[in-house]
Amino acid sequence: MNGTLQLIRLALRRDRVLLPVWLSMFVLLAVGSAAATKGMFPSTESVAAAADSMNGTPALVAVYGRIYDPSSIGALAMLKALATGAMILAVFSIIVVVRHTRSDEESGRRELIGAGVVGRHAPLAAALAVAAGANILLGLVTSLGLAGAGLPVDGSFVFGLAWISVGLAFAAIAGITAQVATSTRGAVGLAVAVLGVVFVLRAVGDTADVAGPRWLSWLSPLGWGQQFRPYAGNRWWVVLITLGFAVVAAVVAHLLAARRDLNTGLLPDRPGPATGALRGVFGLAWRLHRGSLLGWVVGFVVYGVLVGSVAGSIGDMISTPQAAELFRKLGGDNALTDAVFAAMLGFLGVIASVYGLQTAMRLHSEETELRAESLLATPVTRGRWAASHVVIALVGTAVLLVSAGLAAGAVHAAQTGDPSVVGKVLAGALVQIPAAWVLVGIAFAAYGLAPRLFVVGWSALVVFLLLGELGPMFGFDQWLMDLSPWAHLPKVPGSAVTATPLVWLLAIAAAGLITGFAGLRRRDVV
Amino acid sequence: MTAVISVSGLRKAFGRTTALDGLDLTVRAGEVHGFLGPNGAGKTTTLRILLGLLRADAGSVTLLGGDPWRDTATLHRRLAYVPGDVTLWPNLTGGEVIDLLGRLRGGLDARRRTELLDRFELDPTKKGRAYSSGNRQKVALVAALASRAELLILDEPTAGLDPLMQAVFEDCVEQERQEGRTVLLSSHILAEVEKICDRVSIIRQGRTVETGTLQELRHLTRTSITADLSQPPNGLDVLPGVHEFHAEGTRLHCQVDTDQLADVLRALSALGVRNLVCQPPTLEELFLRHYEVTA
Numbered sequence: 001m002n003g004t005l006q007l008i009r010l011a012l013r014r015d016r017v018l019l020p021v022w023l024s025m026f027v028l029l030a031v032g033s034a035a036a037t038k039g040m041f042p043s044t045e046s047v048a049a050a051a052d053s054m055n056g057t058p059a060l061v062a063v064y065g066r067i068y069d070p071s072s073i074g075a076l077a078m079l080k081a082l083a084t085g086a087m088i089l090a091v092f093s094i095i096v097v098v099r100h101t102r103s104d105e106e107s108g109r110r111e112l113i114g115a116g117v118v119g120r121h122a123p124l125a126a127a128l129a130v131a132a133g134a135n136i137l138l139g140l141v142t143s144l145g146l147a148g149a150g151l152p153v154d155g156s157f158v159f160g161l162a163w164i165s166v167g168l169a170f171a172a173i174a175g176i177t178a179q180v181a182t183s184t185r186g187a188v189g190l191a192v193a194v195l196g197v198v199f200v201l202r203a204v205g206d207t208a209d210v211a212g213p214r215w216l217s218w219l220s221p222l223g224w225g226q227q228f229r230p231y232a233g234n235r236w237w238v239v240l241i242t243l244g245f246a247v248v249a250a251v252v253a254h255l256l257a258a259r260r261d262l263n264t265g266l267l268p269d270r271p272g273p274a275t276g277a278l279r280g281v282f283g284l285a286w287r288l289h290r291g292s293l294l295g296w297v298v299g300f301v302v303y304g305v306l307v308g309s310v311a312g313s314i315g316d317m318i319s320t321p322q323a324a325e326l327f328r329k330l331g332g333d334n335a336l337t338d339a340v341f342a343a344m345l346g347f348l349g350v351i352a353s354v355y356g357l358q359t360a361m362r363l364h365s366e367e368t369e370l371r372a373e374s375l376l377a378t379p380v381t382r383g384r385w386a387a388s389h390v391v392i393a394l395v396g397t398a399v400l401l402v403s404a405g406l407a408a409g410a411v412h413a414a415q416t417g418d419p420s421v422v423g424k425v426l427a428g429a430l431v432q433i434p435a436a437w438v439l440v441g442i443a444f445a446a447y448g449l450a451p452r453l454f455v456v457g458w459s460a461l462v463v464f465l466l467l468g469e470l471g472p473m474f475g476f477d478q479w480l481m482d483l484s485p486w487a488h489l490p491k492v493p494g495s496a497v498t499a500t501p502l503v504w505l506l507a508i509a510a511a512g513l514i515t516g517f518a519g520l521r522r523r524d525v526v
Numbered sequence: 527m528t529a530v531i532s533v534s535g536l537r538k539a540f541g542r543t544t545a546l547d548g549l550d551l552t553v554r555a556g557e558v559h560g561f562l563g564p565n566g567a568g569k570t571t572t573l574r575i576l577l578g579l580l581r582a583d584a585g586s587v588t589l590l591g592g593d594p595w596r597d598t599a600t601l602h603r604r605l606a607y608v609p610g611d612v613t614l615w616p617n618l619t620g621g622e623v624i625d626l627l628g629r630l631r632g633g634l635d636a637r638r639r640t641e642l643l644d645r646f647e648l649d650p651t652k653k654g655r656a657y658s659s660g661n662r663q664k665v666a667l668v669a670a671l672a673s674r675a676e677l678l679i680l681d682e683p684t685a686g687l688d689p690l691m692q693a694v695f696e697d698c699v700e701q702e703r704q705e706g707r708t709v710l711l712s713s714h715i716l717a718e719v720e721k722i723c724d725r726v727s728i729i730r731q732g733r734t735v736e737t738g739t740l741q742e743l744r745h746l747t748r749t750s751i752t753a754d755l756s757q758p759p760n761g762l763d764v765l766p767g768v769h770e771f772h773a774e775g776t777r778l779h780c781q782v783d784t785d786q787l788a789d790v791l792r793a794l795s796a797l798g799v800r801n802l803v804c805q806p807p808t809l810e811e812l813f814l815r816h817y818e819v820t821a
Contacts, residue, residue, distance in 0.1 A: 106616070106655070182616075182655060183616050183617075183655060263655075269652070269653050269655070269656045271619070271649075271651035271652060271653075272618075272619035272621075272622070272651055272652075272653055273619055273621060273651065274619065274621040274650040274651045275621050275622070275625055275650070276618070276619070276621055276622030276623070276625035276626050277622075277625075278618075278622060278625065278626040278629070279629055280626075280629065280630060281630070283626075284615075284626060287618070288615065288617075369613050370609065370611055370613045371613050371614070371615060373574075373579065374607070374609060374612070374627060374666065375627075375630065376577070376578075376579055376598075377577050377579075377602060377605075377606075377607035377609075377679075378602055378627060378630035378631050379599045379600070379602040379603045379630060379631065379632070380599070380602075380630055381598065381599050382598075522581075523581075524580045524581055525574075525579040525580070
């Protein structure tokens with residue numbers, strides 16, 4: 001364990017921007033949800049009605065979990081934040097741990113550190129400590145924020161504890177996957193796959209009736225997060241299970257780390273083909289991105305199926321005018337089902353933008369990790385090389401949204417027996433494409449001008465999200481909220497598709513791409 | 527002979543750091559040219575400008591009769607490059623990378639590919655992440671050497687290779703030379719440059735300090751002499767051109783400016799020579815003289 005403290009300091013130095021930004025986003029999400037929901041339910045009856053209809057809709061229970069006390073506004077207000085926040089927090093913990101373990105090893109930094117006075121277990125211990133510290137701090141600040149927003153104090157601290165627990169569990173799980181897989185992508189992918197499995201376990205367990213397999217929820221760290229039941233019973237004792245799991249998983253990670261050599265994993269590397277069939281940079285880019293695209297498509301189809309089934313039963317669920325009002329605000333002044341589709345597809349549009357940014361910004365890592373150098377020393381031009389990744393980013397986002405739209409539309413059509421709804425739902429997915437492309441355009445323009453500006457794309461995503469989430473809450477000026485491309489999308493299905501804003505968004509995306517290509521031609525390649 | 531690469535007055539700055547400060551370099555067709563300099567002298571920066579990856583701030587650069595910044599794609603059809611720091615795609619095998627780079631350059635000599643894989647003892651079925659740095663370098667070398675490019679630009683290509691593989695590499699470069707290809711080889715491994723290069727340019731702090739054949743450069747340097755004489759070498763130390771004079775009884779060791787060698791030898795033979803060892807300067811000595819921090 002020698003050197004753990006120094007490594008923790010190194011990690012904090014490297015993450016001095018990342019950690020505070022993430023931390024504040026979570027606090028904003030939690031406090032924002034509390035503040036936003038409180039005003040919508042004036043009476044205990046309206047709370048109970050909304051809670052009952054939520055619990056009565058299996059698709060919603062599958063996505064968000066149950067409300068364990070129908071009379072508690074806290075439980076109702078924080079249901080989504082608890083579930084969604086815990087998922088994002090799990091991803092956050094995975095990224096932090098893998099970043100300071102497998103990534104360092106893959107890049108060779110670990111070798112440099114390992115040769116110093118640093119114990120065998122120090123890098124893993126330091127990574128886990130940083131993730132744990134970040135989670136605990138985040139949970140505490142969130143609890144204080146929720147209490148400050150007027151929710152019951154004890155429930156607020158149980159809520160914080162639930163978030164911390166999920167974060168710690170996934171930090172430890174990532175500690176294990178970082179030993180098992182040999183690459184950063186592999187370690188993150190494996191941990192996210194675990195997240196997917198435990199999500200399904202919780203979803204099945206929570207939707208099961210009393211006689212069914214409710215115990216499945218208890219096999220899932222996400223389920224434990226729910227079983228803290230903040231504002232609805234406040235079961236402090238669940239922390240014994242979650243802490244116990246985190247400790248055991250962390251110990252397992254350390255045992256695995258002690259058993260393997262540097263730069264190896266537990267899964268052996270299999271030999272591949274001795275000759276290659278890749279014909280050019282487009283073939284290469286497809287090869288590099290196809291695995292991740294396939295994973296994303298599966299995720300989008302699953303989400304589409306879920307959305308398709310939720311939307312069908314939405315009519316039963318919204319029995320209060322307040323909740324109906326909530327959905328109308330999100331989805332436009334239309335039939336409720338349409339509004340639900342529009343809102344859910346809007347959420348998918350944001351996630352598809354994440355895919356687009358991640359894929360386009362592979363250019364940045366290809367360049368800084370010097371792989372681009374070998375390619376650009378061949379007759380391949382810079383423009384062609386960049387286009388090979390940008391095209392996949394653009395087409396990939398479109399493919400994701402179309403598959404989700406088709407899946408949701410097909411399920412909805414099967415439920416209603418009306419095949420015409422497929423086109424309507426698909427249109428809702430299609431209108432999201434130009435906005436996602438705008439983000440890719442912004443990111444590529446910045447990267448083309450100077451490689452270190454690649455973060456501009458991610459920053460734009462966060463800013464646009466916050467404008468959309470917080471703008472109405474805090475009453476921002478319209479021009480400010482109009483900066484976000486999502487503010488201009490027609491609420492489809494429901495309202496008519498207006499072409500003008502979509503054409504403008506496409507033009508902005510194209511301008512971004514042109515700027516990027518022009519900049520890339522002029523600047524030095526790292 | 528025509529110049530394949532001609533660079534003059536090349537300047538490049540990164541922010542406030544000056545990487546190249548008026549560098550000159552001429553590489554003639556068909557020669558193996560050594561590009562020598564200590565770490566951070568600007569070797570890689572020069573090569574990246576030659577590849578059109580970086581844009582020169584000032585100076586003129588001609589590569590294969592074209593401008594490397596403007597005519598990048600057409601010029602790259604005629605050259606192959608091995609970077610100093612080879613990184614591969616973690617999930618592509620070495621064989622796949624060799625074939626990809628080969629196809630991008632317009633085709634590989636399949637027979638030569640097999641032969642090179644064999645000679646370098648490289649397993650092409652391993653994934654990029656499983657290769658050691660030496661083996662990653664071999665992947666790039668095989669891809670470059672198996673191409674039909676007329677110019678090879680190699681950036682410290684043997685840094686990660688063991689002595690056996692370095693010998694294989696030297697053989698391969700010799701073969702390239704015989705086939706009439708031009709090679710620009712950056713290195714700080716002097717023995718290698720001495721063995722395989724026709725001409726050498728030595729750079730320091732972004733400037734060319736020497737250029738010429740090894741023979742020409744040796745004129746500028748001293749020959750080291752160790753001799754056993756029949757009497758003590760009195761009076762020799764004051765002869766012009768004699769440096770670092772050490773005498774111990776009748777044994778003598780000194781360095782002599784090459785142009786004064788005849789006079790010194792005459793004086794030595796007058797004293798009666800029993801044994802004489804006369805060594806031409808190694809590149810090592812050249813290098814040390816140029817890069818010594820002279821206060």
